[in-house]
Amino acid sequence: MPTPAVYVGPEDNPLLTEAVERGGGKVVALAEAEAVVVSGGHGELPDLHDGVRWVQLPSAGIESWVASGALDEDRTWTSAAGAYSTSVAEGAVALLLAGIRGIGRAARARTWDGAALDGVQGTLRGSTIAIVGAGGIGRAMIPAFTGLGARVLAVTRRGLPVEGAYETWAADRVGEVFAVADHVVLAAPATAQTAALVGAAELAALGSQGWLVNIARGSLVDTDALVEALRAGTIAGAALDVTDPEPLPDGHPLWTEPRAIVTPHSTNPSTLRLPLLADRVAENVRRFGAGEELLGLVDLSQGY
Template sequence: MTSERPSRIAVGPSLEPAFARAVTSGGGTVCALDECPDALVWTGGHETFPAVLPASVRWVQLPAAGVENWLTEGIIKAHPQVTWSSAAGAYAATVAEHEVMFLLAGVRALPDHLAATSWTPGDFYPRLGTLRGATVGIIGTGGIGRALIPMLAALGAQSLAVTRTGRPVPGAVETFPVERIDELWPLADHFVIAAPATSETERLIGAEELSSMKPTAWLVNVARGNLIDTDALVDALTRGTIAGAGLDVTDPEPLPDGHPLWSLRNAMITPHDSNPPALRVPAYVEHVTENITRFASGLEPLAVIDPRAGY
């Protein structure tokens, strides 16, 4: 139900001009947290989040797509009267581009080319491939996975999707419920992990799953490092069980100096920067503006968090 007055929105831990403009653009008015706001837009981490929220707060917007830390710390569950929303989907296109980069670099043997110090084209021929005509398994088709599907289609690749329920995902050739995920490993040519980090997804991919993949497969992870058994992955990359991996997240993270993954040429590692600040902040501002507009109109915000599901 639409309020007779503009929604009062607090922004924390500090009020930056871009987010003040987002509040007013969305039809709200900026106020301090101690001035009985209707909602709180948070731009910082869970470490600095207030221990107690004013009773007037009905909605909180969080800046992250993954909210496992907020759940682990009990912050969300401590405020059952509040509707919480994440930034899921806000950064989808940016992260999906990173996934495509990893896949293209893998199938075109870019790591080997970058390491070369002489002109020996024939050395690379056995490892050169294409995404055209390939099938990519996407584990987790929220905003990022859905943004990836048309990017792959533009390159001539088709997608197989995995979701919790198996409800058809637009653009995917077939959608598998998570109970049938084992059917996917021998079917797809490459894999992208974009699933949330929950107790059910921890170590989702281990030695058995890796051994079921094609030896030419590239595995990309932009979700959370603990979705892959790192020791099993190192072993698979060393043995050539799969062709390689593109990792924007690792377990442990940060990946320590001297870790075996650093020395493997078929492991491409980026330091969790698939969504860099220069791109993240404008995308989050846009997401905040849309959700304030929805909140001010009495509509449910985008990306509402289900604490039971973990995302």
């Protein structure tokens, strides 16, 4: 088995250096490198010579690298796509549980009111949770939800079976899930098909015991319809890591809505990203050395 010669840069990063070695590689100067692990930046790359056959980018989304024109057809590119799924999924589970168990309300209290949470708490046990967009992130939520006694209805583009879900529906039936599920978690990409996917009708179908969680993109939800549904009690609550507009402006009604929890697009914080990136780097260096297919391969024709 050859030992991959890998450059880590432009910034020194001990965790990524260690990851290269963990994957069976050795860390070398750029001039000697056959592979490059990009350790930071937003679109800038080290100068790549012809000997560099593979470049590992540090982010899951690579829009900025594509936009900068840095990606060429001369070598293999990998992103960190999927590497952060478990972290974002944990954040989504935390948001739904915090919502349904009244922890958002409790965190704002400054006095002991034993009855305050009595009427507003529900339980995930025995409930049906729809995960709209059961890709890597959505799928990573399933063991936690089933461990809490809920069952998962997955919605994917094509509707092929998703492990751990009791049923998987194709995206063309997504409008129906709001009436079937007790709670809905949005984890789908922002596309023309998902824009304003959740409006007044979907919220009415979700119902007064239902929670909506959005960790995808703000554009999936009609914010005005959501504000009205929360005010009226049409749904039990909403926990949002993404909003439209984003950032959510000061004074927006969602900041003071008792049924809402807002986190500032923080389900994938940098403190959790780096260890996960290091694991991905170690695995990809191992695969590179073994001649196996790399994780997170970039399709330049698709731009991701």
